[in-house]
Amino acid sequence: MFTLKLNTISLLMCFFFCTLSHAQKDTTYIDQNFKVNETYSLFGDNVKLRAEPNTTSEVVTLVRIGDTITILKKTDEFLQDATSKSAWYEVDFQGNKGFIAGKFIANTHKKSGNQQFYFRFESDDEQGKLHIRIVHNTKTKAYTEATLKLLDENIGVSFEEHHDLKNVLRILKVNYFGDSCGAESGKTVLFLDTNYKLIKVADLSSIGDGGVYSLSETFTYKTDENNGQPIILFTKEEEEQVDEEKRWFETKKITRIYEWNGSKLVPEFSKEFKKRIEN
Template sequence: MKTRLLIAALTTLLTFNLNFAQENPNSSWEASDFKPGEQVFLFGNNVKLRSDPRIESEVIELLRIGEWVEIIEKTKFSWPYKGFDSPFYKVKYDTEVGYILGGLLSLEKKSLNGIDYYFAISKEGERSFLNMRHVEEGDYVEQKTALSNVNFKIKVLDNKGVPHLDSILLIDYQAEACGEEGGGIYFFVHGNHLIKVGELSQISEAGIFYYAETFVFPDDENGVPEKILFKKEQAQNLDEASQWTQTSTESRLLSWVNGNLIPDLREKVPNSL
């Protein structure tokens, strides 16, 4: 019976994740085709608006990070950029019409604590990264984080009841198949900076196992006032014939103090005496 329940739970979890991913368009380099009429912000700085979709063509205008252009169409021309084959887009800027490399356009713009952030994907070898920029004192500041899944949604959350926290940026992975990473990366806003506080994993294989790490915030159901509850749950079907299953849970209360999430959620469990 336990085995059947475990299989049912794993199947339900997987089905939910697949349906959620299909119903919510993802942001990724492969899925980031900008549509005609869309207003898109510049991720690059001093971006060259060109007369033709070629890197040797005449420069019409230099555009700064954060300015926006209107997409006219995606062209068939491309150029290698930041590890990807990036297409040129025909765009309109003010009264000018020209071409910009897609890799210099921001996937999205998100505002946190009064600061606008811009996002783009890069690739180094086999590893993909999310690059994040914001303007500070006339220049831009950039940070990047490695990605475990290039299908994701960028979400801005409030402080969820955490004291001394303004807001939260969540890179929410969208698992589209068994074995894909469906967790996410949490950044907390501290002054003018994004502090990476946790990269949580959620992965499942229907009828075989699941592994899930979650943050439960004070404002969430079963939340603890002024604390963040870190939970780790896993279950494994060892042998269906003999109904042999194994489950485990782990939890710990965390606090946001002076720009740090303490204690370390990755601290190893001490050896038992």
Template sequence: MKAKQILSILTILTICLSTKAQEKVHCIYEDCGFEPGQTVYLFGDQVQLREAPTTNSKVLKTLSIGSPLVIQEKHENSWPYKGVDHPFYRVTYKGVAGYVLGGLISLEKKVINDVVHLFGRSKTGDEDYLLIRSLKNDGSFIEKSTRLANGQFYLSALGNKGLPNIEGILFIDYLTEACGVEGGGIYLFQQEGALHQVARLSQTSDAGVYYYWEEFIFPEDQYGVPGKIRYKKEIGENFNEAAEWEKMSKETKILVWNNLNLELAQR
């Protein structure tokens, strides 16, 4: 195999197998659950802390959304919630031990400009969704739902990355452990305390044959444009390595966030 071909394949494999440096990956598998000793927060509201891991056992306390819990252990009993089967967890709340269904516990807690965001999952048919509940000062919340193209992902709060008029960015960052798996992710911008879905970017590749790559470059990034977003898309195909028959296309544009929409920048 030619050195050029080896290098090309290794480069694409690096893209396929690279992972980000965030702390926790969320997924549909058991090993992505909660760990003993972990502090978690309730995704559900008016959640019943129960004496046993069943839906009809004695209620010890009723807890509000965002309440902190400490995981003690996962139980083998499970129950469906929003289309997903979840195990019960033994937890403690202010010294009181009891059981809570895993689907009522937030995957993670992110705070953007003092606004707390909590996360859950739902499933409709073959479609996976991420649920986002943003807490308000009066104890109520606003819920958003977004379809997931990949069931494994990180949740990243990125700050505003130098963009004006937004308080921060939430990035649903897909984990790609193998070629052919959908990468990229979903960007949401927070403005006046509310999250707004901005874009879905795709990054996929088939080693040595094909790749499709979209990305945002923000003002604080290398090659960023002050106050604006640089969008880049590149598509490449390798038809015949021996004949060096390759095809590549690129697209770039400068965008601005205006009136809750992404628009082309104007001179």
């Protein structure tokens, strides 16, 4: 009976912590499917709205990146090229009905600061990808773009301020959510620089297994007390239950300080820690 109670408690703790990890208020989850009667933004620019679901039919009008459309229906037709295959959708754009392939539609859109971010998810047999376009001039529709290979397909995105880091406009985080307790989750951290280029900085892991084991890797943005310059504190914490009956846990915490020189972390980012050997 005592063992049953402990197992029940562990399951409840697992449910609580996994649910908590999914409840990040600042995160926009990326739904990989388009829903009928929902409104979406265009990921492509100067996309041809076609009269029929093919590339040879009449062009109804052109649609710019960021313009909004309403999905009316998913068709059984596909647009296929050397790198991708996507369904054609019947859509409504400002009263004009026509067809646009899914590869030109953003799964989600977020505004952060003065930039508009458009995200398009792409799945393949090996590894999912997240295509990102950043519109930095809403009048001319000028944009930059990047593609991120995903560690997992259950994702959301969130933003953080630049914390006075050199040449950084803001911080983008791609958050991963494990399918079950004990599964690895975490985030990929990217910096948007002053040229509107996204720079991948680090992959940070997180694991929670119902109070039996936990792993947390985090960045904390601080100010160096010696010179007043911004620094990044990387912290890795592990906790493992070594005796369930006596409720004994072993905890290990390691930290490392990084600086951002305007284009990369110094020293080079690594999760490996080696003790310094004195000569």
